[in-house]
Amino acid sequence: MRQIAILITFFLLALSPSKxxxxxxxxxxxxxxxxxxxxxxxxSIPDNLTPAxxxxxxxxxxxYGRHGSxxxxxRSGFDIPYRMMLHADSVDELTQTGQxxxxxxxxxxxxxxxxxxxxxxxxxxxxRKIGRRLVERFPEIFCPGARVKAISTTVPRCIExxxxxxxxxxxxxxxxxxxxxxxxxxxxxxxxxxxxxxxxYMTPEAQKAYDDYTASRMGNSRLMELIFKxxxxxxxxxxxxxxxxxxxxxGLFQLNTHLSQNTYLRDLFLIDELYLMWQIDxxxxxxxxxxxxxxxxxxxxxxxxxxxQLIADADSCLQLKQPGAQLRYGHETVLxxxxxxxxxxxxxxxxxxxxxLEEKGWWCSSVFPMGSNxxxxxxxxxxxxxDVLLKVLLNEQEATLPIPTDxxxxxxxxxxxxxxxEKLERYQ
Numbered sequence: 001m002r003q004i005a006i007l008i009t010f011f012l013l014a015l016s017p018s019k020x021x022x023x024x025x026x027x028x029x030x031x032x033x034x035x036x037x038x039x040x041x042x043x044s045i046p047d048n049l050t051p052a053x054x055x056x057x058x059x060x061x062x063x064y065g066r067h068g069s070x071x072x073x074x075r076s077g078f079d080i081p082y083r084m085m086l087h088a089d090s091v092d093e094l095t096q097t098g099q100x101x102x103x104x105x106x107x108x109x110x111x112x113x114x115x116x117x118x119x120x121x122x123x124x125x126x127x128r129k130i131g132r133r134l135v136e137r138f139p140e141i142f143c144p145g146a147r148v149k150a151i152s153t154t155v156p157r158c159i160e161x162x163x164x165x166x167x168x169x170x171x172x173x174x175x176x177x178x179x180x181x182x183x184x185x186x187x188x189x190x191x192x193x194x195x196x197x198x199x200x201y202m203t204p205e206a207q208k209a210y211d212d213y214t215a216s217r218m219g220n221s222r223l224m225e226l227i228f229k230x231x232x233x234x235x236x237x238x239x240x241x242x243x244x245x246x247x248x249x250x251g252l253f254q255l256n257t258h259l260s261q262n263t264y265l266r267d268l269f270l271i272d273e274l275y276l277m278w279q280i281d282x283x284x285x286x287x288x289x290x291x292x293x294x295x296x297x298x299x300x301x302x303x304x305x306x307x308x309q310l311i312a313d314a315d316s317c318l319q320l321k322q323p324g325a326q327l328r329y330g331h332e333t334v335l336x337x338x339x340x341x342x343x344x345x346x347x348x349x350x351x352x353x354x355x356x357l358e359e360k361g362w363w364c365s366s367v368f369p370m371g372s373n374x375x376x377x378x379x380x381x382x383x384x385x386x387d388v389l390l391k392v393l394l395n396e397q398e399a400t401l402p403i404p405t406d407x408x409x410x411x412x413x414x415x416x417x418x419x420x421x422e423k424l425e426r427y428q
Contacts, residue, residue: 023358024275026365031266033365034274035252036281037332040069041126041371045133045396053407056379056389058138060317061325062310065130065373066332067161068123069256071115081247082109084238088227093234097268098227101247104264108250111259119157120257124164126371131165133396134325135172138377141323144175152182152329153191161371162329189305190330197302205352206287206294213283213354217276220244223268248277256370278365283354285364289337293352300341300348301427303334307341307420314378318413321383332368339367339374342420343402344394367394378413388413 026033032040052058072078085102088094094102135142142148148169152162159182166178202210218241224231228238251265252274291297313326340347349362357363375393389410392399398409403419405411 023278023363024271027274027278028271031274032252032255032369034278035249035255036278036285036365037368038249038253038256039365039369040122040255041130041369042395047137049137050391050398050409052379053389053410055381056385056410057381058140058377058379059323060314060320060378061134061138061141062314062317062376062378063134063326063373064306064310064328064330064335064338065161066335066368066371067119067155067157067329068126068164069120069370070123070157071112071118071120071257072253073117075109075112075116077246078105078109078112078250081105081243081250084243087237088234091237093229095227095229098229100264101227101268104262105250107262108254108259111257117155117157119160119164122256122258122260123157123161123370127161127165128168130371130373130396131168132172134165134375135169135176139173141325141377142169142173142176143323144173145177146322147177147324148179148327149325150178150180150327150329151186151190152180153187153331154182154184155191155331158182158329158331162327165327165329189309190328191334192302192305193333194302197299201288201292201295201299203295206292209294209352209354210283210287214280217280218245220273222270223247223273226268244273245277245280248274279358282357282362282364285336286354286357286362289333290340290362291348291350293350297350298427300337301424303338303341304424304427306334306338307424310376311417311420314376314413314417318378318388332372335372335374336364336368339394341423342392344374344392344399346400346402348402369395379410390416 032038082105085094085098085105088098089102150162150166152158162180162182166180170176170178220240221231223244224234224238224240228234247265248269251268254260254262254265286292287294289299289302291300317324317326339345342348346361347367349357349360351357351360372395375396377391377393379389380387389407390413391409391411392401400409401411401416403411403415405415
């Protein structure tokens with residue numbers, strides 16, 4: 001027995017590095033993964049959906065998606081490294097590499113000016129592809145005459161994402177019957193940002209845990225020596241931790257724009273440096289929107305109104321004989337807590353140990369890249385069929401729910417509905 005226990009211990013120890021290494025591998029394969037919510041949507045999606053149980057066919061689809069790739073929302077993030085570089089340049093403290101970095105930053109600043117938060121060409125292409133796949137994957141739903149209701153937040157990049165997707169869907173099936181809406185009347189659930197949750201996410205316990213977690217991950221003396229002639233002197237005008245973080249972000253963010261082929265800023269950083277930044281961001285997103293025990297595990301309930309609306313809309317649409325869909329276009333600060341609230345793919349993880357996030361697969365970059373989406377696809381044999389099934393797709397890939405089922409990845413709608421309402425009732 002003791003030998004077996006020892007073997008099991010060694011096996012578990014061997015697993016941990018491989019899990020940690022997996023994030024590094026993802027970053028190595030796709031640098032954008034390191035930038036968390038600036039991650040780009042996959043260029044292609046495997047067509048590997050599990051066939052529906054015998055006799056069942058899709059008839060209704062409910063969706064919440066994030067806008068596509070955009071320019072950075074405001075200039076504050078870019079201004080941080082830019083102003084530090086200008087100050088260092090004014091006192092002749094830039095190396096030759098530093099001068100080139102400043103030139104690249106000025107190109108980016110000029111390109112981004114007056115485009116803050118706008119959808120990029122890349123973002124439009126993401127939604128064209130997603131819209132086309134919706135129709136091609138579920139022709140039974142998006143059939144001639146099917147009614148599709150599309151709702152967007154009032155933010156222009158979301159409205160444009162909605163319009164781009166719909167235009168492409170009509171190219172595939174011109175006889176779809178669309179209605180579109182972007183109104184303040186729906187913002188209470190389409191983009192609900194509860195100040196009670198925002199103000200309370202960083203409790204003293206959470207702040208201490210986050211500070212302890214990030215203490216050894218901040219800063220980059222190698223980068224300072226690369227860019228500045230006298231790093232020790234320059235530290236009086238350049239905050240090493242902020243400079244490293246925001247310059248890295250600036251380089252990665254360009255993967256969402258037409259400057260994506262310009263790799264100079266990204267080439268400054270090692271994979272392990274990008275990985276450390278990912279860890280810092282991933283932990284913060286967990287504290288802000290995950291079921292973090294350090295702040296009471298309540299943050300995902302910020303999307304309780306959206307979940308109630310999804311259920312109410314489904315209840316209504318299930319009564320209809322004809323197929324149809326409801327598409328919603330919003331933001332990652334809604335989609336991530338919704339995924340955590342539902343427990344999709346284990347993202348309802350509750351822990352007070354930030355070191356566990358990576359090991360247990362709580363990787364925000366996999367949830368909310370630009371263009372990310374959750375799709376609920378409903379199945380039945382005919383309009384009189386009471387045993388309605390659904391499956392959940394996260395970024396168009398089949399996902400799991402913390403609900404028992406006899407036909408995974410399909411779940412009984414009654415079970416899903418009961419699980420959600422009981423969870424919301426317990427919170428109330």
